[in-house]
Amino acid sequence: MGDVADPPAFVRLAAHPVRWRLLSELAQSDYRVRELVTLVDQPQNLVSYHLRLLRDGGLVRVTRSTFDGRDSYYHLDLDRCASALAESGTALHPALNPAFRREVTASTPRVAVLFVCTGNSARSPIAEALLRRHTGGAATVTSAGSRPRPELHPHTVEVLREQFGLDVSGHRPRHLDAVTGSTFDRVITLCDKAREVCPDFGHRTRRVHWSIPEPVDRAAFRRTAAEIDTRVRHLLPVLTATDRAATNREENRP
The missing domain is CATH 1.10.10.10 (Winged helix-like DNA-binding domain superfamily/Winged helix DNA-binding domain)
Incomplete structure (x- = not known):
């Protein structure tokens, strides 16, 4: 041997x-x-x-x-x-040696996701835009803040346009109160402060935390967007599994 x-x-x-x-x-x-x-x-x-x-x-x-x-x-x-x-x-x-494919068809996943940070001007709208892009609009994606800013940070708009070809200039930050009573499959906090104050959305909602520091300059915004994109891409198979499980429950319901 x-x-x-x-x-x-x-x-x-x-x-x-x-x-x-x-x-x-x-x-x-x-x-x-x-x-x-x-x-x-x-x-x-x-x-x-x-x-x-x-x-x-x-x-x-x-x-x-x-x-x-x-x-x-x-x-x-x-x-x-x-x-x-x-x-x-x-x-x-x-x-x-696996052929790792990140492509997702527009038919899946059909799930509802809420991204939360404090100001809803940088991290959470970046995550919202990137998940919507990667799912081809099939997922219902929302973002909100515990203390929303009046408007998006200019670097948020610039980085999403330059790195990913996405236009979010029309987005306006929203307060968490605006989504109270809504149903989500997954609520993801991207800010340590927001994690402490994020409300409960019910037992059917999976709570997840991504500890991502608030970017302070353009270079930090680029790094933050790249990290969120990585996390979103790895979230896709999890959301697809969630969608399939929900579909199976509906089909087996008497």
């Missing part, structure tokens, strides 16, 4: 039960350490140890909370996980 190579780094990292639980939770939302301690039901020192290994391996990133500077949010680097997983499959057999 020939020499057997060591397992790829992704496999070694993800194979540990606690690290797999952490990756699975962070695949759904950004969390603080104390929240992950509760979710995985492990001591804080053990959770912190495994988070450090995941950070060292490039699978997890951390950002300082803009709501409370003593807190930090951990978030899964989905692009890095996708490439590491592809590398792991290729290491086992060349035929396992």
